[in-house]
Amino acid sequence: MLRGIDTAASGMIALQRRQEALTNNLANIETPGYKKVDSTLRAFPEMLLERINDSKNSPNPPGYSWIGSMQLGVYAQENISSFLQGDLVSTDNPLDVAIDDRALPLQNGQKPSVFFAVQNAAGEVRYTRNGRFTVDEGGQIRTTEGNLLLNQAGQSISASADLAGGEVSINPKGEIILFPDDPAKRQVLDQIGLVLINNPNDLIKEGNGTFRLEGDTPALLAELPAGVTLHHKTIEKSNVDPTMTMTSMMENVRLYEANQKVLQAYDRSLELLNSIGRV
Incomplete structure (x- = not known):
């Protein structure tokens, strides 16, 4: 009994x-x-x-x-965690960007995923799919949770008075553009850092939409792989x-x-x- x-x-x-x-x-x-x-x-x-x-x-x-x-x-x-692609929704925020990797081919029966590389308050690299970014008072781009967005070199984006003024945009290539509406001043400031995780199930959920990976840190992508596109002024909704x-x-x-x-x-x-x- x-x-x-x-x-x-x-x-x-x-x-x-x-x-x-x-x-x-x-x-x-x-x-x-x-x-x-x-x-x-x-x-x-x-x-x-x-x-x-x-x-x-x-x-x-x-x-x-x-x-x-x-x-x-x-x-x-x-x-x-289920890494299925969420729906993409258009916004008016020039710092919103969404990753669309549904066309990535399977590798060893596993669907890879692409993530934004960010840095938390402890200086550790984390990964997220939340592409809703903001500019802080120091002119650095952060996630809504306060994590720094990293560039292709794995560094936080340099502070800039112009950037702090909000005249910044992110194009579909992931380039961060200063003065996007002024051809005379327009310049590429930096490019956001992305990583390709071949097996997303290896990621460990930490909360606030961030993940960490034990072992070797994956290299940041030099360019977008085939089958991956970035959508400007768009966010990826949750897949719930x-x-x-x-x-x-x-x-x-x-x-x-x-x-x-x-x-x-x-x-x-x-x-x-x-x-x-x-x-």
Whole structure:
């Protein structure tokens, strides 16, 4: 009976963690470049049951007879980010840029992805798909979370009084242009840094739409690879499907309630057993 309680409890814990992932997806549905997280559930290894001290004439090893197997419940194995392309939406912000890499060919059965290279407050390189950038008071381009946008050399974009004035744009090649509307002053200031991750599943989610990669740091791209385009004044929406997410959340609640009823049944049985023992 206690094993049944453990099985139902493990199911409730796993479903709770899955619900947390779904809730986080729904909360970030309007976050540009957000990649949804899928929580995978896995069953514990089965336990083989046998009865000892049985007849020695059993066809199985002497003294044993097989009963069968017993499931020991489930657990939330891991949360896996989905790197499917989100919808592209036009904006009026000259610093908005979206990556479209849907045409990239598969490599060893895996779909590569391209990311912006940014630097966090600790000076560490991180990767993001959020192409909504702003200019700070020092004239440096940052993400909405405050991370510095890196150039092709892996350096933050140099501060400039002109840049601080807001007369800056990013063209489809990823070039950062000063005075884009004035041919006499127009100049290429720098070029944003992009990286190609052959297996995005190697990335580790850190929050705020950023990822890190253990081991060797991938080289920054010298030019856009075939099958990758940048869209100016555009952002990539999150790839969360609100309808499917809400459906999964309701299904998750029903499964949680089913496990809860199993626990309540065991609780009533144990209460009855205790009352009989007292008599």
